[in-house]
Amino acid sequence: MISPTGRQVDIPIENGFVGMIDRETFDEFLRDRAAMAGADRLTGTFLRVDRDGPTPRVIWRDKATGEERATPTRAIIGADGARSAVARAEVPGGRDIPYVIAYHEIIDAPETGAGYDPDRCDVIYDGRISPDFYGWVFPHGARASVGMGTGIDGIDLKRATADLRAASGLTGCTTIRREGAPIPLRPLDRWDNGRDLVLAGDAAGVVAPSSGEGIYYAMACGRAAATAAQAFLRSGRPADLRLARRMFLREHGTVFKVLQSMQDAYYRSDDRRERFVSLCHDIDVQRLTFEAYMNKRLVKARPLAHVKIGVKNLAHLLGLVSPE
Numbered sequence: 001m002i003s004p005t006g007r008q009v010d011i012p013i014e015n016g017f018v019g020m021i022d023r024e025t026f027d028e029f030l031r032d033r034a035a036m037a038g039a040d041r042l043t044g045t046f047l048r049v050d051r052d053g054p055t056p057r058v059i060w061r062d063k064a065t066g067e068e069r070a071t072p073t074r075a076i077i078g079a080d081g082a083r084s085a086v087a088r089a090e091v092p093g094g095r096d097i098p099y100v101i102a103y104h105e106i107i108d109a110p111e112t113g114a115g116y117d118p119d120r121c122d123v124i125y126d127g128r129i130s131p132d133f134y135g136w137v138f139p140h141g142a143r144a145s146v147g148m149g150t151g152i153d154g155i156d157l158k159r160a161t162a163d164l165r166a167a168s169g170l171t172g173c174t175t176i177r178r179e180g181a182p183i184p185l186r187p188l189d190r191w192d193n194g195r196d197l198v199l200a201g202d203a204a205g206v207v208a209p210s211s212g213e214g215i216y217y218a219m220a221c222g223r224a225a226a227t228a229a230q231a232f233l234r235s236g237r238p239a240d241l242r243l244a245r246r247m248f249l250r251e252h253g254t255v256f257k258v259l260q261s262m263q264d265a266y267y268r269s270d271d272r273r274e275r276f277v278s279l280c281h282d283i284d285v286q287r288l289t290f291e292a293y294m295n296k297r298l299v300k301a302r303p304l305a306h307v308k309i310g311v312k313n314l315a316h317l318l319g320l321v322s323p324e
């Protein structure tokens with residue numbers, strides 16, 4: 001973790017390990033696994049839901065042939081990402097998902113470089129890279145992802161990423177691809193259409209504030225959506241589709257609230273970012289956040305550590321101690 005003045009906190013990984021996910025192979029692994037569990041894989045683009053017949057039909061464009069096809073169904077899960085066409089077409093409020101834009105470049109990673117360590121994930125809090133979120137250099141074996149996010153219009157994301165690459169000694173590395181995409185800011189108020197459809201993942205808006213972590217939550221949300229769809233298929237009651245949002249927020253709602261208040265408090269200026277990195281020097285902060293990150297729940301077992309962190313937090317937010 002690197003602060004605006006360049007101070008670095010190395011957060012050691014105790015009792016566990018953090019893996020980087022390579023989406024190219026991971027997403028396909030999930031699709032294969034679904035097929036092995038009995039799913040029929042049909043590849044194409046969702047167009048609309050047709051409700052003229054006795055059962056709803058999903059109308060979609062076949063990727064291989066370009067033809068429009070219709071698949072009859074009793075229940076639909078829309079997991080088509082942050083710009084979800086399913087949410088826009090079917091769910092009240094689904095047109096207005098608030099989001100930040102994230103941009104990254106996948107590059108050929110050097111074995112090691114001036115500012116690059118293949119065994120370290122860098123999270124950069126610096127208003128010159130992102131005035132309201134953060135930048136990152138994440139190694140993925142032979143490649144690395146370098147990028148940043150922001151919700152502020154007019155920020156030049158490519159320029160900021162080029163600056164970050166320069167600061168990390170990565171300017172000369174070959175760029176494999178560039179990707180920019182929205183990251184939703186908060187869970188939608190409604191995930192179902194009150195009839196036969198429920199949303200999951202980015203389509204439902206479930207990305208953790210502060211970190212922008214969405215892969216774990218998309219999968220947890222997918223499980224909640226599947227459970228709700230199963231309950232609906234058994235009972236025939238559309239109200240059962242609401243279970244998805246309720247189950248997910250019961251499990252993760254508090255973590256989302258804490259992370260949102262952290263983002264609101266600390267991501268607003270370089271002074272606050274400096275204080276945030278300073279706070280992360282505290283071993284209790286490191287232990288509690290790491291445990292929360294790995295286990296996806298807040299640790300309640302060490303009340304004294306919470307009190308100590310709370311006091312330090314207040315001292316920083318009230319400006320009673322130096323940022324450093």
Ligand SMILES: Cc1cc2nc3c(=O)[nH]c(=O)nc-3n(C[C@H](O)[C@H](O)[C@H](O)COP(=O)(O)OP(=O)(O)OC[C@H]3O[C@@H](n4cnc5c(N)ncnc54)[C@H](O)[C@@H]3O)c2cc1C
Nearest residue numbers: 044045046080081085102103104181201202213214215218
């Ligand atoms: C630059 C960037 C970096 C990120 N880094 C991280 C990270 O390090 N860690 C992390 O946890 N999260 C990260 N995230 C967030 C994470 O990628 C998402 O939260 C997560 O992928 C959400 O999963 P999902 O399945 O809901 O949506 P997606 O992964 O977006 O998948 C949606 C799928 O739906 C398909 N689709 C879209 N429209 C249609 C349509 N009309 N018809 C049919 N299919 C359609 C898409 O092709 C895609 O396959 C990052 C996001 C961005 C943009």
